[in-house]
Amino acid sequence: MLKNLVIKNRSCRGYNKERKVTEDELKDMVDLARQSASGVNLQPLKYYLVYEDEQVATVKSLTKLGAHLKELGLPFPGEEPAAYIVICLDHELCKDNSKYLIDVGIAAQTITLRATEMGLAGCMIGNYKESELNAALGLGDRYFIQLVIAIGESCEDIRMKEIDEGDPFAYYREDGVHYVPKRKLEDVIIN
Numbered sequence: 001m002l003k004n005l006v007i008k009n010r011s012c013r014g015y016n017k018e019r020k021v022t023e024d025e026l027k028d029m030v031d032l033a034r035q036s037a038s039g040v041n042l043q044p045l046k047y048y049l050v051y052e053d054e055q056v057a058t059v060k061s062l063t064k065l066g067a068h069l070k071e072l073g074l075p076f077p078g079e080e081p082a083a084y085i086v087i088c089l090d091h092e093l094c095k096d097n098s099k100y101l102i103d104v105g106i107a108a109q110t111i112t113l114r115a116t117e118m119g120l121a122g123c124m125i126g127n128y129k130e131s132e133l134n135a136a137l138g139l140g141d142r143y144f145i146q147l148v149i150a151i152g153e154s155c156e157d158i159r160m161k162e163i164d165e166g167d168p169f170a171y172y173r174e175d176g177v178h179y180v181p182k183r184k185l186e187d188v189i190i191n
């Protein structure tokens with residue numbers, strides 16, 4: 001059920017290293033993103049799949065998880081993501097890097113929902129070293145990185161917590177549980 005999937009689909013920053021993620025599994029996720037909505041149906045997004053150990057380690061070193069919990073240095077050693085999907089804009093289809101950000105969001109949500117449905121988890125990552133990651137993946141001038149998604153099997157206990165207007169919105173950890181504050185329904189509906 002979509003409702004359960006959306007609720008389960010939390011940003012995960014700790015993964016079970018034993019559970020590898022295959023190229024085929026990543027392709028399965030991208031296949032759904034590919035079939036999602038796109039402005040004027042241009043479909044300018046292309047996807048780089050990262051699943052081989054050496055490349056996974058490289059992407060890990062160029063991305064940052066958990067800005068609100070810097071002191072923890074997430075992910076903890078041994079809990080690194082098993083794979084990544086790097087969402088790129090194909091400059092041969094569109095040169096304006098900010099024009100298709102809504103497509104990126106739709107694709108990213110579709111990918112993480114499918115990962116969740118497959119018993120995996122993800123984390124969208126906007127905090128990456130752009131030029132170094134571009135060089136490491138050999139993307140050249142054609143592909144512009146828009147977002148990185150970490151994928152793997154979660155080893156975290158993540159819970160949402162409703163907050164009142166004005167309360168802190170930063171996620172936090174207590175007794176090993178990762179809490180994600182969310183505004184209440186009545187506070188996000190305008191009329």
Ligand SMILES: Cc1cc2nc3c(=O)[nH]c(=O)nc-3n(C[C@H](O)[C@H](O)[C@H](O)COP(=O)(O)O)c2cc1C
Pocket residue numbers: 009010011012013064065066067123124125126127128171180
């Ligand atoms: C566009 C975007 C960029 C994000 N970038 C990062 C990031 O660089 N590092 C990270 O740990 N989480 C990142 N996140 C995850 C958010 O922190 C997360 O969505 C938020 O804390 C709410 O948690 P939830 O996804 O479980 O609801 C990003 C999310 C989005 C939508």
